[in-house]
Amino acid sequence: MPILTLLILIPAIGAILAALLRPAQSRMVAVVASGLTLLVALGLFGYTPTGNSPFGFIEERGWLPALQIGYVLGVDGPAVLIIVLTALVHLFSIWYSWDRITERQREYYALVLALEATILGAFCALDLILFYIFFEACLVPAYFLIGMWGGRRRIQAATKFFVYTVVGSLLMLASIIGLYIATGSFSVIEIQNHLKTTPLDPTIGLLIFAGFAIAFAVKTGLFPFHTWLPDTYAEAPTAVTAILSGVMAKLGTFGLYRFGIDILPDAARQFAPYIVALAVISILYGAWIAAVQRDAKRVLAYSSMSHLGFVVLGLFALTPEAMTGAFLQMLNHGITSAGCFYLMGMIGERRGSTNIRAFGGLWEQMPVFARIFLILTLSSIALPLTNGFVGEFLILLGSYQTFPWATALATTGVIFSAVYMLWMYQRVMYGRPITSAVQRMTDMNASEKALGAVLVALVFLLGIAPGWFTDLTNFAVKQAVSKTKMLDDLTQLPVGAANFIRTPESVPPGAVQLEKRR
């Protein structure tokens, strides 16, 4: 069964149905479609690598043979994780929107489902042109969602978001064409095979890499390509912000892995120090600016930038621990960040503002909300046993092996994340409900409580049993890391990395006697 095609088709068909049916039915369609998509996505947990290739569930059809553009879909472990996350967050967002979107419901749900279909398509695509089309196409529904249901300054925000990403994508298009000229193919698998035997000219490799890197850096919101991010996140409707930060930003980090590291390992290694530097700047810069924001949504936006800095650091440290951590952290950040935005949305609409000063005393006023928000806050500051910890820890642990000083700097990020999150929590939740506007605020309703409970459950599931998820990525990580030959540059292999690269299961850490490597 072409499971990946199904994955893309369900929300796509849902989108069409939602657009055609009566408004009241459209949200039902949206729930059903996104629920089905999640079920199919969960089926992907059965993924195993096929032989020597990390890709599974491959579907390959000719599409434009004349141009050698194929309809090729396939997933590796990291893609499985990110696809499940995509399906989850879309379901959550539709759940959240259920009784909140009252105007133009048909258009809204159709666009959300279209967004889901295109994002899923991008995560599954193993053909560069196919990827490009999905990557670009998902901008359209996102643009309309922001522009039509957003806040006061939604048009500016949407435009900025759109133009920014499109400019990045053009550079990517150039890189795609460059790769095609160099290798004669658009297929990821074929390109990889081709490059194994005939490596690229290093300069050309760097140029191609740079095109991809900039496009994805924009999408991720990596410093200094991040300035679209706070405006967009603050102006977009809550459910869409959750998708943007929880899922769409991962198109950037995932792209950096799929088309940067995995296709151009040599260039990735050479660029790694610079990208790591940008990642560390993002971590600290985002955290510092988050600490002085007045608006809760903007705190979360800059916090998101800071957390994605960790993901990028983890990817470009090019060690197995860090990369595993990066994939786990994509999942974690998706849940925590989306969750925080939903919660902010809930109190924002009750209060009519997300200005931090507008709150205070919610602990007494909304006790259930207070506890759920506390758990998500703790998850955001990476407290152990919540999901945030394992990912962040693996990232830093792994990147310390190759970039010790940058990592030491990045580690101070854990201090600042506590600063801004606890500061915000204190200002919003503690104190007494003095103003009448706050006194009118009611606690979460049943649907909101249920959404909160699911989020909390995921926070602890990922924190306590991360192995269920990281096991999926082992194969891909091992291949990607060894291709970059980053560890070869070290005079001495870190003990843990050595074990992982050689025999991940059989030998526990500390057992391998180390050899000096040239």
Add this chain to the structure above:
Amino acid sequence: MENNLLPWFVVLAPLIGFFINAFMGGNFIPRTKAVHHGAEASHDTHGHGAHTHSAPTSGEWLSGGIATALVLLSFLLSIVLYFQLGTISGEEKRIFSSAFSWIPTIGLPFRFVVDPLSSLMMLVITGVGSLIHLYSIGYMAGNKGFTRYFAYLNLFVFFMLLLVMGSNLIVLFVGWEGVGLASYLLIGFDYDRVAATNAGKKAFIVNRIGDAALLVALFIIYRYFGSFEYFGINNMAGVLTEQGRRVAIENGYLFTSDYLTPMLLLLAAAGKSAQIPLYVWLPDAMEGPTPVSALIHAATMVTGGIYLICRLHPIFLASPEAMSVVAVVGLTTAFLAAVIALTQTDIKKVLAYSTVSQLGYMFLACGVGAFGAAMFHVFTHAFFKALLFLGSGSVIHAMNGEQDMRKMGDLSKKLRITCATMWIGTLAIAGIPPLAGFFSKDEILANAYADASMGGLGDSNHLLFWFGWVVAGLTAFYMTRLMWKTFYGKPRYDNETARHIHESPPVMWIPLVALAIPSVFVGWLGGMKLLHIESAFEKFLEPNIHWRKADTLLSIPENAEIFIVSLSVIASIAGIAYAWLRYRNAKNGELLTPEKKVSGSGSLWDLSYNKFYVDEFYDAAIVRPGRKFANWLWRTADARMVDGTVNGVSGIIASLSRMLAGWQSGYARNYALTMLLGVVIVVIGCLFGLRMVGR
């Protein structure tokens, strides 16, 4: 012993208690009543803790009783494990729990180890912990957050047990951060008081600085040792094993990392155990309810840093320089905090600085290699400092929430049990023989003396010893001052308060008595070389850590030992006697007249009273510039420079495109639409193309 399930039950019992009170707490105590009490509580406090004088209701007994019983269960299981440990013969006395694979990427299990060191900590945490739980039932009665309080307190015990029982550094780290969370929640327990929530936040953030250092230390350890397990797993190298050390050296651990690692660990320990430069959170932490101060901020959590150092002592011993730094940090903190404690007027603040000072002693012991002595002081200090805090809680309870000693006095007749037990605590901490504190403090001073004579930090002048000795005298002085100002002299409160004063109920004074007993007797466990009493404590901890550093073990001659003992007793007695005499003649319980205090600005009194302006210094040097910088980043760097560049570039392009494409609308949504159409056309074209090719 492997795969023992018992340690899991020790840990899970308080966690179950947490869940019961967190999820079912509302059923124990009717909400309307709680609200009524809450309102009442907030009126009659002076901002510290909530005090009502209702006896605990049946619902409160149930809630607090469950929490207490589960910690007590942990205590009993810890005793069972203690005896199991005793049955193990041979050098390696260790019980490993069964494990689950937590982070498979680095082969990390979630597993516990019970060895003498962790067993000792478990007994202290759960033993003292259950007494403080019991006390809290009385102290917190009528508080609107009663069940929340017990949920947090159980949560704390859970994390603290993880900290000391983890078989690897990551489980330790879970506990390490977890107790920080519990501490944050309990300090800010009165969520509607800004001072309390600020203090909680400060504690968490200052601790996070230490945590970041600990993380980097962990990365270094992983880099060189390749493992986080203390004793290895499946016969593989561990951080503390000889094999692990060999692996690390082969990996190039020596020369930089061997110094850097213990220094980072020291910073982490300084955060948790409130040492210079990170001690500033602990005095503020007194905003929490007093039993919390007793359990978390005196007896258990703050000794986490000492535990870390003792646990990883091979890493510290590998670097003599780092050891010296530990000793100096400890001694400086001990001295500074003792000086500050001399002039504080808040009864809890005095005890808080006293705790910082005593923790400094423990660091001093670690720094001179007497890890056993450090743990012994952890052990004795847990009893008498918990006792003192609970006693002060009893006073505050009686005084209707008043914490200022200037408004107390003459309470000894009204609070007989509190006064008597607090005297025991005072004499114990002052080091009067044969109470517990005498033995442990004497042991530390003797080791400091020996270290200097061995050509350690100071020189033959025994500087470490002499400074430590002065601190002993200061301790005796400020504790006597506290007792005098609280319990003797003329009453300095109004009549209304006077009518209210009463001895605490049994649920509160029973724990006081229960803590007073060990405060008197446990010192003997440390033995007395002069009387040829062997140290049971030393023997017990021998498999983990040494009582004294091997090379100083035999180096203290008997006459030096007599000299040290007599000097430290003299310091204690002198401190007590001097304080007693001065305060007996003092007017209004004040040694200095207000005029003298004013004219003495910049004097030692002024510096001490204002805590050497350290908080103000941090605020001016770090917090405010940091905030300014962040604001500059946001408003200038981000908005003008980064975004400005982007806008400038796009502006140029826009004007270019206006020239080239004046016919276009300029609305991005039209562009989007165009693009969408383009995609559709391409797709349709492709499909047709496919069909053509197909033919």
